[in-house]
Amino acid sequence: MKHVITLLHKEFILELRRKSVVAGLGLYLFSLIFICYLTFSLRQQAINENTWSALFWLVILFSVVNSVAKSFIGERKGVFIYLYSVASPQHIIIAKMLYNSLLAFLLSVAGYVLFAVFIFNPVRDQLLFVVLLLLTSTGFSVSLSLISGIASKANNSNVLMAVLSFPVVISILLMAVRTTGNVLNGLERAASYDELLNLLAINCIAGALAYILFPYIWRS
Amino acid sequence: MKIGLKITAIVLLVYVHTAGLLMDVPRLNILNETIRALYFHVPMWFGMVLLYVGSVYYAIKYLRNPSHELDVKAEAFAHVGTAFGVLGMITGMLWANYTWGSPWHGDPKQNGAAIALLVYLAYFVLRGSLDNPEQRARLSAVYNIFAFAAMIPLIFIIPRLTSSMHPGSGGNPGFNAYDLDSRMRWVFYPAVAGWFLVGLWIADLRIRFGQIAEKLK
Numbered sequence: 477m478k479h480v481i482t483l484l485h486k487e488f489i490l491e492l493r494r495k496s497v498v499a500g501l502g503l504y505l506f507s508l509i510f511i512c513y514l515t516f517s518l519r520q521q522a523i524n525e526n527t528w529s530a531l532f533w534l535v536i537l538f539s540v541v542n543s544v545a546k547s548f549i550g551e552r553k554g555v556f557i558y559l560y561s562v563a564s565p566q567h568i569i570i571a572k573m574l575y576n577s578l579l580a581f582l583l584s585v586a587g588y589v590l591f592a593v594f595i596f597n598p599v600r601d602q603l604l605f606v607v608l609l610l611l612t613s614t615g616f617s618v619s620l621s622l623i624s625g626i627a628s629k630a631n632n633s634n635v636l637m638a639v640l641s642f643p644v645v646i647s648i649l650l651m652a653v654r655t656t657g658n659v660l661n662g663l664e665r666a667a668s669y670d671e672l673l674n675l676l677a678i679n680c681i682a683g684a685l686a687y688i689l690f691p692y693i694w695r696s
Numbered sequence: 697m698k699i700g701l702k703i704t705a706i707v708l709l710v711y712v713h714t715a716g717l718l719m720d721v722p723r724l725n726i727l728n729e730t731i732r733a734l735y736f737h738v739p740m741w742f743g744m745v746l747l748y749v750g751s752v753y754y755a756i757k758y759l760r761n762p763s764h765e766l767d768v769k770a771e772a773f774a775h776v777g778t779a780f781g782v783l784g785m786i787t788g789m790l791w792a793n794y795t796w797g798s799p800w801h802g803d804p805k806q807n808g809a810a811i812a813l814l815v816y817l818a819y820f821v822l823r824g825s826l827d828n829p830e831q832r833a834r835l836s837a838v839y840n841i842f843a844f845a846a847m848i849p850l851i852f853i854i855p856r857l858t859s860s861m862h863p864g865s866g867g868n869p870g871f872n873a874y875d876l877d878s879r880m881r882w883v884f885y886p887a888v889a890g891w892f893l894v895g896l897w898i899a900d901l902r903i904r905f906g907q908i909a910e911k912l913k
Contacts, residue, residue, distance in 0.1 A: 622838075629835055639821050639822075644842065681845055
């Protein structure tokens with residue numbers, strides 16, 4: 477546990493030191509939403525709720541994939557070797573997953589706020605929606621952390637990242653879209669418990685698998 | 697693969713093709729004679745899932761105890777499984793064209809199966825983009841296991857949650873209770889076994905080919 481916290485601390489320090497990366501991610505998110513706003517020339521509810529949900533999840537998916545992809549892709553070789561010699565792979569993947577989940581959650585919430593400002597906010601049950609955002613962002617980052625580790629070993633990592641990750645996160649995305657549909661249609665909370673539980677289960681499976689499998693990709 | 701199994705596969709499939717096309721089938725609304733597609737469409741998915749299970753099994757074995765042979769096996773099973781999946785997709789689209797009215801109906805199971813195929817196509821892309829054979833074997837084994845676990849909810853859970861036109865989904869009874877007349881069992885189970893044995897046979901050929909190619913290197 478102590479090691480995990482140390483590694484997590486290191487991630488935060490490194491991230492704060494390279495502010496341009498975080499700023500880049502934020503700008504990416506902002507430009508995606510702004511493009512949605514401009515292309516649909518929205519504002520006065522020109523789109524219906526289904527379109528809102530589709531746009532929202534596309535924006536979140538792309539920005540989260542980009543933010544998590546950089547957790548292994550683009551790191552220098554020396555960093556890997558150093559980490560390999562000082563920390564166990566289990567600690568590294570847990571720290572990465574926690575850190576990425578936090579980052580993804582922040583990005584999703586920021587995306588939600590920007591959507592509310594620029595487009596509109598059809599969500600009635602805010603608490604449920606935030607819980608959904610939390611679950612999906614952990615799900616995305618848990619599965620994408622491992623995929624990013626795999627993709628970083630190949631030559632064309634960025635293309636590979638997209639190809640490998642989309643099929644894997646699609647089950648999370650489907651659950652998210654379904655729950656969003658429930659929330660937007662103003663169904664009561666109990667109607668979405670099944671989906672949320674499913675999401676939690678998928679997260680647990682993906683997390684456990686990433687924890688077990690990561691040592692094998694870390695060795696090379 | 698034992699010669700006996702190969703003969704069994706041939707005999708079973710000859711039987712399935714004659715009995716499947718000639719024997720009496722129950723007359724059901726809409727389905728009518730197309731119900732015979734059951735003998736060819738459903739065994740493809742059984743075969744695909746079983747072959748993918750085989751592929752994951754060898755991937756796990758590879759991670760526990762790396763050897764070139766296990767990697768070749770995992771890849772061969774995934775290859776044949778994907779071929780079965782594509783055939784299942786084509787037969788399903790053909791069947792859907794006559795019963796549901798159009799080849800692609802956005803049925804959750806259809807979408808799930810398409811995504812499952814995408815997962816394994818991504819697996820082959822991953823294999824293609826790594827040069828070092830040892831690294832390729834290890835990383836693709838990891839992705840194989842991870843992707844398989846992500847595929848299970850797609851094919852088995854999500855379609856059951858929503859309404860689907862496949863039997864066994866959205867409150868429909870599974871096909872045991874519903875459309876599988878006991879006469880059809882006499883053809884359906886041999887069909888599943890026969891197609892699966894053919895899958896094993898093709899995989900076996902690929903494995904032997906891979907081993908010889910390795911020896912010649």
